Amino acid sequence: MYWKPKAFYQDLFYLHNRAWDLQRRKRSTELTLLASRFIQILFLTSERRGVLSQSREKKSRLWMHSINGSVSFHSRLDSGILFSGENSKKLSRNYMDYLCFRTLCCKGPPPPRPEYDVVCIGLTGSGKTSLLSRLCSEATDNIVPTTGFSIKAVPFQNAILNVKELGGADSIKKYWSRYYQGSQGVVFVLDSASSEEDLEVARTELHSALQHPQLCTLPFLILANHQDKPAARSVQEIKKYFELEPLARGKSWILEGSTVDNMTAVKESFAQLIHLLEEKDQETGRI
Amino acid sequence: MKVKQGCDAGVPYTTEEDLLNSPEITPEDVLGLQKITDNYLCGPEQNVHKIDFTRFKIRDMETGTVLFEITKPPTSETGEDRMDFEQNAGRFVRYQFTPAFLRLRQVGATVEFTVGDSPINNFRMIERHYFRGQLLKSFDFEFGFCIPSSKNTCEHIYEFPPLSEDIMREMILHPYETQSDSFYFVDNKLVMHNKADYSYNGGP
Numbered sequence: 001m002y003w004k005p006k007a008f009y010q011d012l013f014y015l016h017n018r019a020w021d022l023q024r025r026k027r028s029t030e031l032t033l034l035a036s037r038f039i040q041i042l043f044l045t046s047e048r049r050g051v052l053s054q055s056r057e058k059k060s061r062l063w064m065h066s067i068n069g070s071v072s073f074h075s076r077l078d079s080g081i082l083f084s085g086e087n088s089k090k091l092s093r094n095y096m097d098y099l100c101f102r103t104l105c106c107k108g109p110p111p112p113r114p115e116y117d118v119v120c121i122g123l124t125g126s127g128k129t130s131l132l133s134r135l136c137s138e139a140t141d142n143i144v145p146t147t148g149f150s151i152k153a154v155p156f157q158n159a160i161l162n163v164k165e166l167g168g169a170d171s172i173k174k175y176w177s178r179y180y181q182g183s184q185g186v187v188f189v190l191d192s193a194s195s196e197e198d199l200e201v202a203r204t205e206l207h208s209a210l211q212h213p214q215l216c217t218l219p220f221l222i223l224a225n226h227q228d229k230p231a232a233r234s235v236q237e238i239k240k241y242f243e244l245e246p247l248a249r250g251k252s253w254i255l256e257g258s259t260v261d262n263m264t265a266v267k268e269s270f271a272q273l274i275h276l277l278e279e280k281d282q283e284t285g286r287i
Numbered sequence: 288m289k290v291k292q293g294c295d296a297g298v299p300y301t302t303e304e305d306l307l308n309s310p311e312i313t314p315e316d317v318l319g320l321q322k323i324t325d326n327y328l329c330g331p332e333q334n335v336h337k338i339d340f341t342r343f344k345i346r347d348m349e350t351g352t353v354l355f356e357i358t359k360p361p362t363s364e365t366g367e368d369r370m371d372f373e374q375n376a377g378r379f380v381r382y383q384f385t386p387a388f389l390r391l392r393q394v395g396a397t398v399e400f401t402v403g404d405s406p407i408n409n410f411r412m413i414e415r416h417y418f419r420g421q422l423l424k425s426f427d428f429e430f431g432f433c434i435p436s437s438k439n440t441c442e443h444i445y446e447f448p449p450l451s452e453d454i455m456r457e458m459i460l461h462p463y464e465t466q467s468d469s470f471y472f473v474d475n476k477l478v479m480h481n482k483a484d485y486s487y488n489g490g491p
Contacts (some may be wrong), residue, residue, distance in 0.1 A: 145435050148402070148438050150438065150439065151443070172437070
């Protein structure tokens with residue numbers, strides 16, 4: 001079956017609903033006009049966008065007005081009177097397609113988005129909680145250091161990421177590996193403007209994660225956060241300092257700068273991660 | 288961390304009486320319950336890991352609207368009597384929603400809890416919702432490992448079970464006959480049991 005663009009059916013859907021309402025309230029003239037519009041849309045397929053020829057328009061209006069006021073919406077759609085032969089068949093086909101769409105779309109919600117389990121780590125103060133809260137459109141004014149885990153389902157256009165965010169304080173960090181089991185991807189957040197000392201600690205942690213048996217085959221999204229701060233090192237500098245080229249060779253990873261001031265870019269970075277997760281998923285499916 | 292949902296097929300039926308008589312209650316035991324329990328299946332003293340629920344929030348996933356939010360006030364210095372009251376205070380919640388709530392498809396429920404100073408290996412929640420004698424939905428969620436002295440939050444997405452117009456109407460007309468039991472397990476042993484009931488007629 002050849003489907004028309006969704007908008008086509010949705011217009012009909014709303015008109016049809018309105019028609020039932022008008023019918024129930026016996027608003028005959030409006031019903032006539034609506035039926036006319038309905039037929040116009042049905043007839044205009046995506047291949048032949050355009051206006052009904054003037055003569056046909058006139059003919060349809062004349063016919064519409066002649067219909068008895070109490071007659072139903074459905075009978076107003078009797079295309080045999082308006083169109084003949086091929087056109088009449090086309091109209092019937094389009095109407096049947098629309099009825100199918102109606103049946104299908106009333107059955108339930110849109111197909112569910114795939115879900116992926118992702119672990120989010122990084123030192124304390126790197127901005128994990130802030131970024132994730134913003135992605136969930138939540139307030140960020142009373143964020144305190146995470147002292148355990150924080151599990152959130154973060155919705156994106158093509159997927160839902162079940163993110164397990166872990167606090168970065170020393171007392172929490174030592175338990176990170178207890179949460180790696182079952183992850184399909186990793187988000188590592190670092191403060192691009194942190195001290196040399198802290199940056200070195202972050203590097204050690206990232207390298208650990210990249211080599212950890214439960215994470216080493218997973219896609220990594222590395223966010224060089226706090227790019228808005230004047231002391232922030234550039235993404236190039238971070239890449240070099242963290243030795244990503246040699247150390248992460250053969251693994252799938254993305255390095256992007258980020259700041260809570262530009263969530264559009266952050267969403268774009270996550271979309272790249274989702275792409276890697278989808279690929280990985282398909283790969284595993286084939287095995 | 289996926290939420291297992293649905294009504295369990297093939298799990299042996301259990302009754303509250305059976306469980307009250309057994310020394311230890313396991314997840315499989317509560318998965319067999321077919322109706323809301325009359326009593327709590329464990330007392331506050333079973334909460335040896337000192338798990339404390341500090342915040343609860345529900346939001347509509349489609350619009351992001353927060354439908355309900357409650358934070359437990361910090362516990363102040365307590366004497367004997369206060370202690371009892373505090374321990375039992377959070378065990379029961381009464382929710383008052385409007386009829387529109389029943390038309391939601393997905394809600395995000397966020398729970399925040401603190402843990403005592405020993406690590407918890409396997410923390411799991413099983414929550415069962417009933418309307419009168421009928422099981423509407425059962426949720427099974429594994430938190431897994433909990434760091435000692437940590438404060439953790441978890442938001443899980445609840446998909447509403449499809450409810451017929453008849454059941455919805457009955458639920459609206461009969462406030463507080465929709466009830467739920469929330470069972471919490473550590474290493475497969477019941478440590479906490481909370482209850483809730485619900486009204487959907489928008490009134491007290």
